[in-house]
Amino acid sequence: MRPKIICHMMSSIDGRLLTQRWTRPASGIGDDIVPRLYEQVAAKLGADGFLIGRKTMAEFTGVTAHEPTTGGDAPRKIHVADRKGRAIAVVVDPQGKLSYAKDDASGDHIVAILSETVSDDYLAALRKTGVSYLFAGADGADLRRAMDVLGESFGIETLLLEGGGRINGAFLKAGLIDEISLLVYPGIDGQAGVSSVFEYVGTADERPAAGCSLRHLATETLEGGMVWLRYRMDQSPPGD
Numbered sequence: 001m002r003p004k005i006i007c008h009m010m011s012s013i014d015g016r017l018l019t020q021r022w023t024r025p026a027s028g029i030g031d032d033i034v035p036r037l038y039e040q041v042a043a044k045l046g047a048d049g050f051l052i053g054r055k056t057m058a059e060f061t062g063v064t065a066h067e068p069t070t071g072g073d074a075p076r077k078i079h080v081a082d083r084k085g086r087a088i089a090v091v092v093d094p095q096g097k098l099s100y101a102k103d104d105a106s107g108d109h110i111v112a113i114l115s116e117t118v119s120d121d122y123l124a125a126l127r128k129t130g131v132s133y134l135f136a137g138a139d140g141a142d143l144r145r146a147m148d149v150l151g152e153s154f155g156i157e158t159l160l161l162e163g164g165g166r167i168n169g170a171f172l173k174a175g176l177i178d179e180i181s182l183l184v185y186p187g188i189d190g191q192a193g194v195s196s197v198f199e200y201v202g203t204a205d206e207r208p209a210a211g212c213s214l215r216h217l218a219t220e221t222l223e224g225g226m227v228w229l230r231y232r233m234d235q236s237p238p239g240d
């Protein structure tokens, strides 16, 4: 069974995600309010780890991006490395564009979700570093299957989906989000076209959130005027 997935994000009041572009906190409120409250609230959600897109993972210390390599005959088998009791940091990197200097991101054990096109050498390098991996189908697009594997083979019950907008949009479209935990920072970006909470890339007639309804769970005003919104995502049955 797949884990419960809570999309946990922080945005400006205009829904934008690039924290370095936001207006400064009001006088008397520290700049550290953004990372500090984000992590404090994440800890309250009781998850076994977090999941992020390839671009967001590339910003972590010890992670490097490169051209992907393909090919090889070795069977594409899931690899469960030694987590040593740590939470997990899952990255969806279908083409295998990231390499890791160590097996953790901010202390959490890295699990890479890949396509079957990645090379034998790339898989060997992940095993050598102690990184776990699994496959989301031949092209790496079967997120539902990947989530089932995280539940069944890694024992993950609750996972925080932590962006960016592209990977959040893919999970939204796949109907894989159970709850939303959104921290609204009292600041503004203001620019058109800057990444927002959900950024599904599709054709103009697609509606990635079709069939979803948000059921309010709680609202809290936190330190510095940060607002924490929680919603359950109800999915209507196909055809409704």
Ligand SMILES: NC(=O)c1ccc[n+]([C@@H]2O[C@H](COP(=O)([O-])OP(=O)(O)OC[C@H]3O[C@@H](n4cnc5c(N)ncnc54)[C@H](OP(=O)(O)O)[C@@H]3O)[C@@H](O)[C@H]2O)c1
Pocket (backbone or CB within 6 Å): 008, 009, 010, 011, 016, 017, 018, 019, 052, 053, 054, 055, 056, 057, 059, 092, 093, 094, 095, 097, 140, 141, 162, 163, 164, 165, 166, 167, 168, 170, 195, 199
């Ligand atoms: N404010 C916040 O709470 C917050 C949270 C997280 C991130 N961010 C910011 O958001 C920015 C990155 O966001 P982003 O949206 O550009 O990137 P992203 O969601 O982090 O990563 C997107 C990448 O994920 C891979 N991917 C795998 N499966 C996918 C699928 N089914 N659909 C779409 N992509 C898939 C693709 O990699 P390939 O191109 O290799 O195929 C894609 O380019 C960063 O600047 C980061 O700092 C902000």
